Amino acid sequence: MAREYEYRARDIKGQLFTGLVLADDEASAAGHVRNKGLFVTQVREAKSRQDIGVLLRNRRPIKTRDLSIFCRQFATMIESGLPILTCLNVLAEQTENPRLRDTLKVVYKRVQEGTALAQALKEVPGVFPDIMVSMVAAGELGGVLEVVMQRLAIHFEKEHRLNEKVKAAMTYPIVVMSMAVAVVIFVLTFVLPTFIGIFQTMNVELPLLTRWLVAVSGFLTRYWLPLLAFVIAAFWGIRHALQFPGPRAARDRFVLRMPVFGLLTRKIAVARFTRTLASLIRGGVPLLAALEVVKNATGNVIIAAALSDSRESLIEGSDLSSRLGASKIFPPMVVQMVSVGEEAGELDKMLDKVADFYEEDAEDIVSRLSSLLEPFLLGFLGLTIGAIIIAIMLPMFDVITNLNRVM
Missing domain, CATH: 1.20.81.30 (Type II secretion system (T2SS), domain F)
Incomplete structure (x- = not known):
């Protein structure tokens, strides 16, 4: 999944250029900037204003019905052998609840950066209940995440x-x-x-x-x-x-x-x-x-x-x-x-x-x-x-x- 990178670069005359570019990593981002005929001086991942907005906007918990559907679908996809990142990406795209969709995008990014799923859920304040965070952590530790998600779905139902x-x-x-x-x-x-x-x-x-x-x-x-x-x-x-x-x-x-x-x-x-x-x-x-x-x-x-x-x-x-x-x-x-x-x-x-x-x-x-x-x-x-x-x-x-x- 492409990320947004900030860059600073100069042209052959020394004029400074700044902007944003979408790329998979810093090296790819720098390559995109060089293709414009510029000399890269700095590339770094852009501070996600969207993440901050989501965290502030999504302080209310997600409804139990939406959580139940999410857990049920997540468990089915995990049982089918799909990676966690793929599951999160697919569910973030197809969920009808806009708050849950935005939140899952934030969770996806955290997991992509190497954060455990339970910790990523916990880092979104006031959205996912403590029972979900604790059970997901136990499921990750025991390697039975799909079983835990099925149980969570039944619980929320x-x-x-x-x-x-x-x-x-x-x-x-x-x-x-x-x-x-x-x-x-x-x-x-x-x-x-x-x-x-x-x-x-x-x-x-x-x-x-x-x-x-x-x-x-x-x-x-x-x-x-x-x-x-x-x-x-x-x-x-x-x-x-x-x-x-x-x-x-x-x-x-x-x-x-x-x-x-x-x-x-x-x-x-x-x-x-x-x-x-x-x-x-x-x-x-x-x-x-x-x-x-x-x-x-x-x-x-x-x-x-x-x-x-x-x-x-x-x-x-x-x-x-x-x-x-x-x-x-x-x-x-x-x-x-x-x-x-x-x-x-x-x-x-x-x-x-x-x-x-x-x-x-x-x-x-x-x-x-x-x-x-x-x-x-x-x-x-x-x-x-x-x-x-x-x-x-x-x-x-x-x-x-x-x-x-x-x-």
Whole structure:
């Protein structure tokens, strides 16, 4: 693959020329410049502005679905006997995700320069998850990269499937609530003031419900800009605060204590933890290193802290199950299954069974939660709009009565 080289050269009169040339190496680049009738004084590889741009632009992780497809295709190509560089080059050209395509070009260049694949993935900040870097490193060391890539593909497929089911179940309530808020704001700020003008012209005495809505409408109409600024500032402030350990821990602790969502969050976190740890162990990553990676996969800092404590206990000679049980965060079933897996020497298989159970359990909770929320949200939306209609119609009856008296 040709690279870009910067050159400095002079002609027979001593005039300086600088520019860029594409070549396979420095010698070829110098040859291209000499063919122009110039005397080369310096040739060096150009600083890749594209690489820097990619690293800055691609700080968000790649979606699990795209990672799954990439790992599956990579494994197939490796099994077919293709070199790693060829695999990366082909996948970089054919992938549909522009961020992944740009990132793979950077990874290709690093590997071409002699960097190991795992290290090249790690050097692209915030794009590839730690589990992928660790398992690829183990696969390179053991010479089973294609097997590791197949396992990663399965892991990301299952994670994507769980995430999509949770998102699908939560989308409907969010859409309904957003529509309810939008309708209420529209009616209070645009529709109701028109009717209020009519009521005031007719000297109609407004009912309590209507007066309350008029007050809310007036408040929204007068102070919509400060309110909008407050909402934006509050959103930004909360998002910024959650970057710090203290507020993030308080949020995660509160979520775990919530009646229904806390249970769902715990089950999803356990499923992710056990699935990721099983994949790492099966991929040849040592348990201590695997725990260091997996603590960031749960999405909850309280659970991550418990896993960090478990890792420290392992260093001191304890077993994993006893420390997980002492944390009081993981359900007894998880602790028992881990204990059996440790005793039988089949920890990865037991962790997979736990992950399967909790993924199915989480999906069941999500389905039931969606079924329960649907009638509640529809009822809430109907009551809200109905109350507004009643508040407008009650004075309208008085207006009609007054008109009948006049006629």
